[in-house]
Amino acid sequence: MRVARNVSPRAAPGQRETLKPSGDLKPDLTTIVTRVSAPPEPRCLVPAPRRTRPTVVIVGAGASGTLVALHLARTAGGRSTAVDVVLVDPADRWGRGPSFGTTDDQHLLNVPAAGMSVLPQDPAHFVAWRTRENPENGSDPGAFARRREFARYLDETLTDTYQGPPGDFASLTHLRTRAVALRRTTSGMVVATADGRELDADAVVVATGLPAAGHAWAPEALTDSAFFxxxxxxxxxxxxxxxxxxxxxxxxxxxxGLTxxxxxxxxxxxxxxxDRVVRAISRNGRFPRRHATELKLAAIPDVSxxxxxxxxxxxxxxxxLATVRRDSGDWRPGADGLRFQVSTLWDRLSESDKLAFATEHAGAWNVLRHRMAPSSAALVAGLRDTGRLVLDAGSVLGAEPLPRGGLRVRVATGDDSQTSYDVGWVVNCTGPRADIRTLGDPFLDDLLRPRGGAALAEVATAGMGVRTRNGRLVDTEGRTDAPVWTLGALRRGELWESTAVPEIRSQALAVATSVLDTVAPQPRRLADGRLVSGHHPAARPRDPLxxxxxxxxxxxxxYNAGLERLMxxxxxxxxxxxxxxxxDPDFALGHATLALLGHEAGADADVxxxxxxAQRAVxxxxxxxxxxxxxVxxxxxxxxRHKGARALMNHLATHPRDILAVSAAVPTIAFSGVTDVQQEAWDLVEGLAPAYGDHWWYISLLAFTRQDQGRFEEAGLLAESALSCEPSSGHAVHALTHVMYETGQHESGRVWLDHWVAESGRSASHRAHFSWHAALHELALGDTEAVRQRYYSQLAPPTVxxxxxxxxxxxxxxxxxxxxxxxAPPVQPVLDAVDVDLVERPQTPFVALHAAITLAGADEHARLAALARHCRSSSxxxxxxxxxxxxxxxxxxxxxxxxxAVALLDDVLPVLVQVGGSAAQREVVEETLLYCLVxxxxxxxxxxxxxxxxxxxxSPLDQRRRGDLSVTVG
Known part of the structure; x- marks a missing residue:
C-alpha cells in the first residue's frame, strides 16, 4: 500500500497524465508520503480487460469523497481487488469540507455520536474512537461531538484503512488541485484540472457537494460591501x-438555520x-428545534x-407525528423515523409537488429535522434571554454604508412594514446555493454541457443536483453507461434527504460497490461451470447476496422476493x-427452500x-x-438435530453467504438453529462477518448476538443501523426489544414496539412473540390490566x-x-391449541422447558410427571x-x-443456559424460584x-415486590 497526501506539483499545460501508485510521485516540501512494501498483484481467475490496475478519481475530498475512498479500499480489500484511488481537491487535508473544517470548539455536530460512525456495520465505531481519544468523556453515545473532532476521525480512519490490510490492494493519492472538466474516452474518462493535468480514470465519483454559498438574495450594495x-x-x-x-x-x-x-x-x-447584539432574520424567523437530552428510538412509519x-x-x-407525540410524549422519534422514509415519499411526488414542497414546506421540515445539540440550544436560549441574540422574521431590502464603517440595512418585516438596523457586519447564513445551474462551478457546468447531442448529466428537481440511477449519472438521453457516480448533496433533487452523514455513508458504500462491480467485476460462473467476466451476458441471475x-x-x-421476506x-x-x-418447475433451489421452510418454519408446503x-431437478x-x-x-x-446439523454446518463452511442456510443455522425466533449452546451460536454469527460486512441482515443477526452477550449499547446501535437501512427488519426489532427490556426501558419499549408492529411490522411473522415482548414490558410496569387486554387480543388461542x-x-x-x-387467564386453552406430541414428547430442550411450564400452569401434574420421565430418557x-x-x-x-422446589431450582439455574433461548425467556425459571422462596x-x-x-x-413491579418483602422481613 502507498498513501500520498497533498501532492501538488504542476504538470505542463495540456499534459496528459496516467496516475501510477503514489510511490511514483516525487514528494516535495508539501508532500507527506507513507509507504509500505506492496505485495504482488493478486492472482486473477479471469484476465483483466486492462493491463493496469483500475483508477478511480474522486472529485472532492470532503466528507463524501473521504467516505467513498474509505469504502473503495475496504470493499477492494474484501474482494482482493486492486484499485488506485485519487482524491482531487485543493484542500490541504481530506475529510474537512465546509461542514467539518471549522476550528471553533463551540461548533458541534447536530447528530449524536451514536449516529456518526463511518462504518454501517459498526455503528459504535465513532463512539469507540472518541473513547480511545478521551476515556473519561468520550464514551457517551448520546454526546454531540465537536465538528473538528469528527474531521480528525474521518482523517485518521481513512489513513488507517489504507495503511492497514485493505491497503494491500488499494493506493490513495490526494492531488491538491481543482477539477474543472470531464470528458469521455473510448476506455474511460479523463478529468481535467485547473493546473493543466489530464487524469485518466476508469471511473469518476463526483463528491463536490455544493461548493458555493448562495447569496442571490443580497442586493448589489450589500454584496459590494467589505462588511458583508x-x-x-x-x-x-x-x-x-x-x-x-x-x-x-x-x-x-x-x-x-444551524449555520x-x-x-x-x-x-x-x-x-x-x-456590546454586541446579534440579530438573525429569515422568512420564517425560526431557529431549529433542539435535540432531546436522552436518545430515543426512531418511530419509523409504514408509508405504503x-x-x-x-x-x-x-x-x-x-x-x-401527532400519534408518536401522544404515545411517547415527544414528537422527535416521529420526525427521526420519518427521515428514513423521506426518499420513498419524495419519489412518489410529481415534479410540481416537489417544487411546492421545496418552496412552501421545506423550512418547516428543516426546523424539525435539523436540530440543535442540547448544549448549543441552552447557549442560544441564554443569549436570547439576555438580549444578545434577537430572532425576527424578515428579508433584506437594501443596504448603505455608514460613515464610520458598517452598514445600515433595510429589512422588510413580517407585518408588511420596514425597519433598519445599523450593524458592523452582515453574515450570510442561508447555506449553499441549491441550484447547481447557478453555482458557476466549472466542473459541474461541464457535466451539464451538451456534447455529441447529450450532456453527461441532467439536472434534478429545481436544479438540486443531478439525476442518477442508484448513484450513477443519468445523461440527458436517459443513459447510464458513462462510468460516473455521485452522492450527497448532488442527489438531493431525487432523494431530498441526502446531506447528512448517516445518508452519505450508506451512499458511499453503495457507490464504492457499484464502481468496483463496473471497473473490476468479479468473475461469474455459468451453468456449465465455466468462469466468465462479471459482465458476461450469459451469466446466471443472482440472489439478494x-x-x-x-x-x-x-x-x-x-424466489428473491421470498428470500427477502424471510430475511x-x-x-x-x-x-x-x-x-x-x-x-420454472425445474428450479431445484426453489423446491428445496419450500421443503426446508415447511419442515422447520411452519410454512404451508408439502415437505x-x-x-x-428438488432432488430430481438438481x-x-x-x-x-x-x-x-x-x-442439506x-x-x-x-x-x-444430528446429521442435518452437521450437513448444514459443512455447507456453510463452503458457502457462508447462503441466506437460507444461515437462516436455518442461527437460532432465532424463526428457526431453532443447529445448536442450543450459547457460545457456539455466538461463534457461528461472528464467524460470518467477513462474508457479509455491512449488510443490514447480518447486522440484525449480530445485534441479537450482542444483546445475548450483554453488550446492550452495542446491540442497540447495530439494530438501529440495520433499521435505518431496512425498517421492516424483524431480527433488528427483536434485538432492540431485548435491549429495551434488559435495560429497563419498559414504557418507551412498549410504545416503540407497538408502533413498529402497527407500521413497519404489519407483515411481520411471529407477531405473537413481539406481543409477548410488549406484555413483558407491561408486566414489569405492574400494569396487569394491560397484560390481560393484550393476552386476549393478541396471544390467546385461536389467535396463537x-x-x-x-x-x-x-x-x-x-x-x-x-x-x-x-x-391470570386459564392455561388449559393454550394446551388444547398445541399438538399433543409437542407437549408430551418435545424434541428440543427449549420446547421441552416451555411444555413443562405450560403443564405446570394448567396444574396438569400427571402429564408433567410423564414429561419428566420422557426427558430423563432423552438422548x-x-x-x-x-x-x-x-x-x-x-x-x-x-x-x-x-x-x-427451591433446592432443585438452585441446582438448575446455573446451567439453564444449556436449553437455549434468550435471558428474558429463561427468566421465567428465576421467577419460579422467587415465588418458591417467598x-x-x-x-x-x-x-x-x-x-x-x-x-x-x-422495574416498577420488582420494586414493589422488593418493598413488600422488606415489610415482611421487618
Whole structure:
C-alpha cells in the first residue's frame, strides 16, 4: 500500500497524465508520503480487460469523497481487488469540507455520536474512537461531538484503512488541485484540472457537494460591501468580525438555520465585543428545534398507504407525528423515523409537488429535522434571554454604508412594514446555493454541457443536483453507461434527504460497490461451470447476496422476493416461492427452500413432495452450492438435530453467504438453529462477518448476538443501523426489544414496539412473540390490566397456536402467576391449541422447558410427571438433565413442597443456559424460584435476588415486590 497526501506539483499545460501508485510521485516540501512494501498483484481467475490496475478519481475530498475512498479500499480489500484511488481537491487535508473544517470548539455536530460512525456495520465505531481519544468523556453515545473532532476521525480512519490490510490492494493519492472538466474516452474518462493535468480514470465519483454559498438574495450594495461576509465557512471569514472594534457592534445574520446558530455562538463568546447584539432574520424567523437530552428510538412509519400527492402525504405525516407525540410524549422519534422514509415519499411526488414542497414546506421540515445539540440550544436560549441574540422574521431590502464603517440595512418585516438596523457586519447564513445551474462551478457546468447531442448529466428537481440511477449519472438521453457516480448533496433533487452523514455513508458504500462491480467485476460462473467476466451476458441471475441461481430471470425474481421476506421475518414467504417453481418447475433451489421452510418454519408446503422435486431437478440443473443445499435439506428432514446439523454446518463452511442456510443455522425466533449452546451460536454469527460486512441482515443477526452477550449499547446501535437501512427488519426489532427490556426501558419499549408492529411490522411473522415482548414490558410496569387486554387480543388461542402458544402464551401466563397476586387467564386453552406430541414428547430442550411450564400452569401434574420421565430418557443431554430437573421442581411446587422446589431450582439455574433461548425467556425459571422462596419463608434471600436484578434494570413491579418483602422481613 502507498498513501500520498497533498501532492501538488504542476504538470505542463495540456499534459496528459496516467496516475501510477503514489510511490511514483516525487514528494516535495508539501508532500507527506507513507509507504509500505506492496505485495504482488493478486492472482486473477479471469484476465483483466486492462493491463493496469483500475483508477478511480474522486472529485472532492470532503466528507463524501473521504467516505467513498474509505469504502473503495475496504470493499477492494474484501474482494482482493486492486484499485488506485485519487482524491482531487485543493484542500490541504481530506475529510474537512465546509461542514467539518471549522476550528471553533463551540461548533458541534447536530447528530449524536451514536449516529456518526463511518462504518454501517459498526455503528459504535465513532463512539469507540472518541473513547480511545478521551476515556473519561468520550464514551457517551448520546454526546454531540465537536465538528473538528469528527474531521480528525474521518482523517485518521481513512489513513488507517489504507495503511492497514485493505491497503494491500488499494493506493490513495490526494492531488491538491481543482477539477474543472470531464470528458469521455473510448476506455474511460479523463478529468481535467485547473493546473493543466489530464487524469485518466476508469471511473469518476463526483463528491463536490455544493461548493458555493448562495447569496442571490443580497442586493448589489450589500454584496459590494467589505462588511458583508458571503461565506462564514471560508477560512478566517469570521476572524475580522471578531476583532473589529471600530464600527457598530451589532451583527446581522441572514438565515436562521444551524449555520446561524454556529455563527451566533462564535460572535458572542469571550473574544468578541461585549456590546454586541446579534440579530438573525429569515422568512420564517425560526431557529431549529433542539435535540432531546436522552436518545430515543426512531418511530419509523409504514408509508405504503400514504398516497402519492403532496397534500395526502403532508396530512399523513402530521398524523404520524401527532400519534408518536401522544404515545411517547415527544414528537422527535416521529420526525427521526420519518427521515428514513423521506426518499420513498419524495419519489412518489410529481415534479410540481416537489417544487411546492421545496418552496412552501421545506423550512418547516428543516426546523424539525435539523436540530440543535442540547448544549448549543441552552447557549442560544441564554443569549436570547439576555438580549444578545434577537430572532425576527424578515428579508433584506437594501443596504448603505455608514460613515464610520458598517452598514445600515433595510429589512422588510413580517407585518408588511420596514425597519433598519445599523450593524458592523452582515453574515450570510442561508447555506449553499441549491441550484447547481447557478453555482458557476466549472466542473459541474461541464457535466451539464451538451456534447455529441447529450450532456453527461441532467439536472434534478429545481436544479438540486443531478439525476442518477442508484448513484450513477443519468445523461440527458436517459443513459447510464458513462462510468460516473455521485452522492450527497448532488442527489438531493431525487432523494431530498441526502446531506447528512448517516445518508452519505450508506451512499458511499453503495457507490464504492457499484464502481468496483463496473471497473473490476468479479468473475461469474455459468451453468456449465465455466468462469466468465462479471459482465458476461450469459451469466446466471443472482440472489439478494449475489449468489448465482440456476433458473430463469422470472423465477429468480419471485424466489428473491421470498428470500427477502424471510430475511425481514415477514409472513407468507412461501407465496412467492411457489410462484418461482411455477415459473420454472425445474428450479431445484426453489423446491428445496419450500421443503426446508415447511419442515422447520411452519410454512404451508408439502415437505416430501418439494424435497423430491428438488432432488430430481438438481441432477440436471444445479451447481455445487445448489446440490449441497438440496442434500442439506434432505438430511434435515430426516434428522434435524444430528446429521442435518452437521450437513448444514459443512455447507456453510463452503458457502457462508447462503441466506437460507444461515437462516436455518442461527437460532432465532424463526428457526431453532443447529445448536442450543450459547457460545457456539455466538461463534457461528461472528464467524460470518467477513462474508457479509455491512449488510443490514447480518447486522440484525449480530445485534441479537450482542444483546445475548450483554453488550446492550452495542446491540442497540447495530439494530438501529440495520433499521435505518431496512425498517421492516424483524431480527433488528427483536434485538432492540431485548435491549429495551434488559435495560429497563419498559414504557418507551412498549410504545416503540407497538408502533413498529402497527407500521413497519404489519407483515411481520411471529407477531405473537413481539406481543409477548410488549406484555413483558407491561408486566414489569405492574400494569396487569394491560397484560390481560393484550393476552386476549393478541396471544390467546385461536389467535396463537402450536409451538408459539407454548413459548409465548403459556410462559406469559405462568410468569403472571408467579409475579402477581391477580388471577391470570386459564392455561388449559393454550394446551388444547398445541399438538399433543409437542407437549408430551418435545424434541428440543427449549420446547421441552416451555411444555413443562405450560403443564405446570394448567396444574396438569400427571402429564408433567410423564414429561419428566420422557426427558430423563432423552438422548439430548440438556433435556435429560436440565429440563428433567425443572420438571421435578415444578412438580414439587405444585405439591407445595417449597423447600424441595427451591433446592432443585438452585441446582438448575446455573446451567439453564444449556436449553437455549434468550435471558428474558429463561427468566421465567428465576421467577419460579422467587415465588418458591417467598412461599418457604426465605424473604431475605428473595430480596437479595430482586436487589441483584434491580441493579441490572429498573422495574416498577420488582420494586414493589422488593418493598413488600422488606415489610415482611421487618
Amino acid at each position: 461576509v458571503p461565506d462564514p465557512w471560508a477560512p478566517g471569514a469570521l476572524d475580522v468580525v471578531r476583532r473589529d472594534r471600530s464600527g457598530p457592534g451589532d451583527v446581522l445574520l441572514v438565515g436562521t 446561524a446558530v454556529d455563527v451566533a455562538l462564535s460572535l458572542t463568546d469571550a473574544g468578541n465585543r461585549e 398507504d400514504w398516497g402519492d400527492d403532496l397534500p395526502s402525504i403532508l396530512d399523513a405525516a402530521a398524523r404520524h 449475489g449468489l448465482p441461481l440456476s433458473t430463469t430471470a422470472e423465477a429468480a425474481a419471485a 425481514r421475518l415477514q409472513d407468507d414467504v412461501e407465496v412467492p416461492l411457489r410462484e418461482a417453481v411455477a415459473h 416430501q413432495a418439494s424435497l423430491e422435486a 441432477v440436471t440443473r444445479g451447481d455445487e452450492r445448489e446440490r449441497s443445499l438440496v442434500d 435439506v434432505a438430511h434435515r428432514v430426516r434428522d434435524v 397456536t402450536g409451538v408459539r402458544a407454548l413459548i409465548d402464551s403459556g410462559s406469559l401466563l405462568w410468569r403472571w402467576r408467579m409475579t402477581t397476586s391477580e388471577a 439430548e443431554p440438556a433435556v435429560r438433565t436440565v429440563v428433567a430437573t425443572v420438571c421435578d421442581a415444578l412438580l414439587a411446587a405444585g405439591e407445595e413442597r417449597w423447600a424441595d 412461599a418457604v419463608g426465605a424473604a431475605e434471600r428473595a430480596g437479595a435476588l430482586l436487589d441483584a436484578r434491580l441493579e441490572r434494570r429498573p
